[in-house]
Amino acid sequence: MTLEQEISKRRTFGIISHPDAGKTTLTEKLLLFGGAIQKAGAVKSSKIKDHARSDWMEIEKQRGISVATSVMGFNYEGIKINLLDTPGHQDFAEDTYRTLTAVDSVIMVIDCVKGVEMQTEKLMEVCRMRNTPVICFINKLDREGQDPFDLLDEIEEKLSIKVRPLSWPISMGKTFKGVYSLYEKSLKLFTPSKTKVEEAIEIDDINDPAIDGYVGENNARQLRADVELIEGVYSDFDINEYRSGEVAPVFFGSAVNNFGVKELLDTFIKIAPNPMPRETTVREVAPEEKKFTGFIFKIHANMDPKHRNRIAFLRVCSGKFERGANYLHVRQDKNIRFSNATAFMAQDRETVEEAWPGDIVGLYDTGNLKIGDTLTEGEKLMYTGIPSFSPEIFKEVINKDAMKTKQLEKGLLQLMEEGVAQLFSYQLGNRKVIGTVGVLQFEVIQFRLKNEYNATVEFAPQNIYKACWISSKDPQKMEEFLQSKQRHIARDKDDRLVFMAESKAWLQMVQDNFPEINFHFTSEFKENENAVS
Numbered sequence: 001m002t003l004e005q006e007i008s009k010r011r012t013f014g015i016i017s018h019p020d021a022g023k024t025t026l027t028e029k030l031l032l033f034g035g036a037i038q039k040a041g042a043v044k045s046s047k048i049k050d051h052a053r054s055d056w057m058e059i060e061k062q063r064g065i066s067v068a069t070s071v072m073g074f075n076y077e078g079i080k081i082n083l084l085d086t087p088g089h090q091d092f093a094e095d096t097y098r099t100l101t102a103v104d105s106v107i108m109v110i111d112c113v114k115g116v117e118m119q120t121e122k123l124m125e126v127c128r129m130r131n132t133p134v135i136c137f138i139n140k141l142d143r144e145g146q147d148p149f150d151l152l153d154e155i156e157e158k159l160s161i162k163v164r165p166l167s168w169p170i171s172m173g174k175t176f177k178g179v180y181s182l183y184e185k186s187l188k189l190f191t192p193s194k195t196k197v198e199e200a201i202e203i204d205d206i207n208d209p210a211i212d213g214y215v216g217e218n219n220a221r222q223l224r225a226d227v228e229l230i231e232g233v234y235s236d237f238d239i240n241e242y243r244s245g246e247v248a249p250v251f252f253g254s255a256v257n258n259f260g261v262k263e264l265l266d267t268f269i270k271i272a273p274n275p276m277p278r279e280t281t282v283r284e285v286a287p288e289e290k291k292f293t294g295f296i297f298k299i300h301a302n303m304d305p306k307h308r309n310r311i312a313f314l315r316v317c318s319g320k321f322e323r324g325a326n327y328l329h330v331r332q333d334k335n336i337r338f339s340n341a342t343a344f345m346a347q348d349r350e351t352v353e354e355a356w357p358g359d360i361v362g363l364y365d366t367g368n369l370k371i372g373d374t375l376t377e378g379e380k381l382m383y384t385g386i387p388s389f390s391p392e393i394f395k396e397v398i399n400k401d402a403m404k405t406k407q408l409e410k411g412l413l414q415l416m417e418e419g420v421a422q423l424f425s426y427q428l429g430n431r432k433v434i435g436t437v438g439v440l441q442f443e444v445i446q447f448r449l450k451n452e453y454n455a456t457v458e459f460a461p462q463n464i465y466k467a468c469w470i471s472s473k474d475p476q477k478m479e480e481f482l483q484s485k486q487r488h489i490a491r492d493k494d495d496r497l498v499f500m501a502e503s504k505a506w507l508q509m510v511q512d513n514f515p516e517i518n519f520h521f522t523s524e525f526k527e528n529e530n531a532v533s
């Protein structure tokens with residue numbers, strides 16, 4: 001097959017949802033269709049349900065599960081599908097953000113009873129940053145949920161995206177009859193079943209009296225009225241609007257009953273984009289370019305503490321990746337050969353000889369690779385769009401065993417390279433502060449430092465509101481600012497300058513006093529923009 005054919009065969013995507021909306025269930029059903037697993041229950045949930053249970057056993061278990069289900073590749077109707085897992089627990093939101101940099105599209109699961117929840121809103125913001133195409137799957141139609149039109153309005157309002165239903169539910173909850181596919185013009189009748197998949201009934205005309213026979217007169221009347229309203233209110237589905245992230249097509253179903261999932265998958269492979277061009281520091285790179293390029297979006301370290309093995313997850317962006325070839329590690333400006341590379345097919349890992357744009361490859365690494373690193377065949381470009389975000393919670397690292405200072409430093413460095421949290425080193429006094437999205441990460445760090453590096457730490461809470469990356473066009477003004485705010489200046493892992501703001505009001509005041517300094521809540525920014533207002 002040619003490079004172009006390989007690219008057109010690939011769909012790389014992630015499923016995102018608020019915990020409990022049905023992400024794991026939907027994943028499992030999709031894998032069943034792909035023949036990647038034989039029975040339900042094979043995909044272990046990568047979520048941490050109960051905060052109180054988050055002891056070290058749990059943390060280790062989660063790590064084990066999440067490496068096994070990080071990437072699930074399967075074939076369906078001649079299409080190679082790569083499904084990237086994202087942690088559901090909000091404390092690992094940063095992991096989710098990074099994983100989303102490696103996908104070409106997203107399926108968002110929404111619970112029809114709960115509607116759009118907080119985590120969904122946050123995840124959508126990330127999709128919008130990169131104009132990632134989104135398909136919504138409204139789940140749990142076998143329960144009494146909200147009115148479907150209200151749900152659509154809620155999505156448009158809370159997620160700031162236009163929607164276009166491609167299927168429509170006939171009743172809901174106990175009286176749920178099925179869905180009408182507005183895209184295929186067919187009817188699917190609902191029978192609760194965890195394994196069976198119902199055949200669709202082709203309908204040429206929505207006024208066909210046969211519908212009344214299938215779903216009852218009242219439901220048929222309601223369906224016709226709803227369809228008329230939809231066709232009147234929503235403009236025709238335009239695949240380009242979906243692919244540019246402006247419109248989200250919406251499907252209804254019940255994942256646990258395997259209902260509406262096949263329609264979703266069938267439409268997904270038709271409309272979801274195959275690998276697209278991506279921005280780098282130098283130019284846009286098209287997947288069809290003959291020369292290989294790719295970037296690292298995730299690192300998993302020390303699965304076995306006795307062997308310091310790390311797996312770096314590489315997303316292939318252009319050309320063909322070949323095992324054993326020499327590639328330029330752009331940040332370090334040196335050539336590396338990966339003789340040990342893994343493909344992820346469902347839950348098996350197998351050695352990979354070659355991989356194509358859209359594919360994810362696991363590279364065994366001894367410490368050269370960091371999240372965001374780019375590999376090429378020689379060109380000095382770096383993929384962009386993999387920023388660090390300002391954390392929410394900050395704590396100072398207190399070393400409780402001075403004899404193990406070296407181990408602590410090494411451990412901290414490696415955990416930060418893995419992206420567990422962010423480390424900020426203060427200019428004054430050599431203080432080290434860790435920033436995270438949630439409290440759970442501190443438990444993970446403390447446990448892993450002890451277990452993997454034999455270092456003992458405690459954490460002292462810090463009164464910090466945000467970490468702001470700073471820039472200025474005027475070096476003189478920057479120098480003045482750094483002098484004046486010395487006690488609040490730190491460096492991030494890449495030695496970039498960061499201002500640690502104690503409160504929102506104070507940050508505002510500092511901004512007013514230093515108009516020539518730009519403040520940013522993410523580590524990637526346009527020099528002249530002041531992203532914090």
Ligand code: G4P
Nearest residue numbers: 017018019020021022023024025088139140254255256257
């Ligand atoms: P998540 O990964 O998004 O967190 O959600 P998950 O798939 O684990 O689903 C959360 C709960 O919702 C599960 O129940 C699951 O069975 C249920 N669920 C998923 N799809 C549907 C659906 O279409 N209808 C209904 N009624 N329920 C659905 P649980 O009790 O938390 O776990 P389990 O014991 O059933 O596994």
